[in-house]
Amino acid sequence: MHKIDIDLVEMTMDVMKYTIDRVSATKSKIGKPQKAEELKKLVGETVTPKGVGGEYAFKMWRKHLAKATVPIDHPRHLAFVPASPTRAAIMFDLITSASSIHGAYWMEGAGGIFCENEAMSWIVSLTGLPEGAFGVFTSGGTAANLSAIVTAREHWRENEAFKNQKGLIITSIGAHSSIKAMAKVADVDILLVDTEDVLTGEELQNCIDNLTESQRKRLFAVVATGGTTNAGIIDDLHSIGAICNTQNLWFHVDAAYGGGALVADSVRHLFNGIEKADSITIDPHKWMFSPYDCGAVIYRNPDLAKKAHAQEGSYLEIFKDEGAHGFNPTDYQIQLTRRVRGLPLWFSLATHGTNRYKEAVERGLELAQIAGKLIANKPHVELVREPSLSCVLYRRIGWKPEDYREWTYENHRKGFALVTPTKWRTTSGFETVSRFCFINPDTTEADIEAILNSMV
Numbered sequence: 001m002h003k004i005d006i007d008l009v010e011m012t013m014d015v016m017k018y019t020i021d022r023v024s025a026t027k028s029k030i031g032k033p034q035k036a037e038e039l040k041k042l043v044g045e046t047v048t049p050k051g052v053g054g055e056y057a058f059k060m061w062r063k064h065l066a067k068a069t070v071p072i073d074h075p076r077h078l079a080f081v082p083a084s085p086t087r088a089a090i091m092f093d094l095i096t097s098a099s100s101i102h103g104a105y106w107m108e109g110a111g112g113i114f115c116e117n118e119a120m121s122w123i124v125s126l127t128g129l130p131e132g133a134f135g136v137f138t139s140g141g142t143a144a145n146l147s148a149i150v151t152a153r154e155h156w157r158e159n160e161a162f163k164n165q166k167g168l169i170i171t172s173i174g175a176h177s178s179i180k181a182m183a184k185v186a187d188v189d190i191l192l193v194d195t196e197d198v199l200t201g202e203e204l205q206n207c208i209d210n211l212t213e214s215q216r217k218r219l220f221a222v223v224a225t226g227g228t229t230n231a232g233i234i235d236d237l238h239s240i241g242a243i244c245n246t247q248n249l250w251f252h253v254d255a256a257y258g259g260g261a262l263v264a265d266s267v268r269h270l271f272n273g274i275e276k277a278d279s280i281t282i283d284p285h286k287w288m289f290s291p292y293d294c295g296a297v298i299y300r301n302p303d304l305a306k307k308a309h310a311q312e313g314s315y316l317e318i319f320k321d322e323g324a325h326g327f328n329p330t331d332y333q334i335q336l337t338r339r340v341r342g343l344p345l346w347f348s349l350a351t352h353g354t355n356r357y358k359e360a361v362e363r364g365l366e367l368a369q370i371a372g373k374l375i376a377n378k379p380h381v382e383l384v385r386e387p388s389l390s391c392v393l394y395r396r397i398g399w400k401p402e403d404y405r406e407w408t409y410e411n412h413r414k415g416f417a418l419v420t421p422t423k424w425r426t427t428s429g430f431e432t433v434s435r436f437c438f439i440n441p442d443t444t445e446a447d448i449e450a451i452l453n454s455m456v
């Protein structure tokens, strides 16, 4: 046993050293994937009856496997929606693991859930939802969207008339793929308004007016997007919310990416109307600087979520009795056993204060404006549309889709940058264009300049 303890201390030190190196590295390369067969050749058999030993396994991780991953927080990782967890949050993610907290019920997780709820109260305060609104942390935006859609559907089906009906939701083609995917999981039909630009109340009303009688009966929810993933576009939440309120439709706002910008004074007005929502999705692992994975779903009336999601079981009753003294996160989303994944966010908020979050998000918005100006001033590139939130769509004049693809792979191979192409609809069809999404406040103007110059 003594020997094992010494090994354990050594391994702990190694892990801490690796962690410190990792979070303080400023000039790391962007890793690139390798084929599974190549990785297997490099590391050999690692899961064996006797084990290969922690030292060897960790060495293989450092030497080969870590390098085959892309650190999403690299300042020149501007693809998809990147992330940039704070060091405080990363360190507390280690604490979250080390503390073995079961985050389903207050009875077991009280201290951790208390912290999560402190962070959640701040997030809820950004939305402007009325007193009583509250939320829980989920594994991500997809799980948050599913939890909200199921809550909405169960609430709708409380009405006997709809008991056996298949529900219908309306959103736009700008909505995230997870809305369509989760509609499938919840077995509800989905109708897409044909716009990738701002969805307006007028367009929504037109769509509703064109429904058949049976479709109108089955319509129970509308999903608007608070910052589309592709272009950072915020739907007209005010007019959409008004329609939902008067026509008794559940109003869900998917702000998984854009929700972080609620803290930024410069763009907060673009979200006006979000306070009319019945539910909202926000991903702290996107623009709230949390490590993976951490999403959030917020409800105007959390009791409706509880009715939809609370699990029953003879072995669970004890939690409900004692746990009734506090908040049970499992009751408000699809998971039972859960990590207290809001805990790293809480520590980071407590460490830095919310003003620092405001500044960091404003910097992402500013970087998009800076990129827009640089693009306008260079002859070989042009903006496809004005930057929206922290997304910038632009074209390299004269490039075909394969040129964008080759350029992306070349930058990735070199470990220089990860910037991926996307598609944007113009009058002549879908055009392949280049896209930046800024999250990391440490991205510099020189980074953007270098990336644009690599397209000459």
Ligand SMILES: *Cc1c(COP(=O)(O)O)cnc(C)c1O
Pocket: 081, 139, 140, 141, 142, 143, 145, 176, 178, 225, 227, 228, 229, 254, 255, 256, 257, 258, 283, 295
């Ligand atoms: C990223 C994103 C999602 C999905 O969130 P995950 O955390 O990846 O599950 C949903 N909606 C929008 C608008 C997003 O940007």
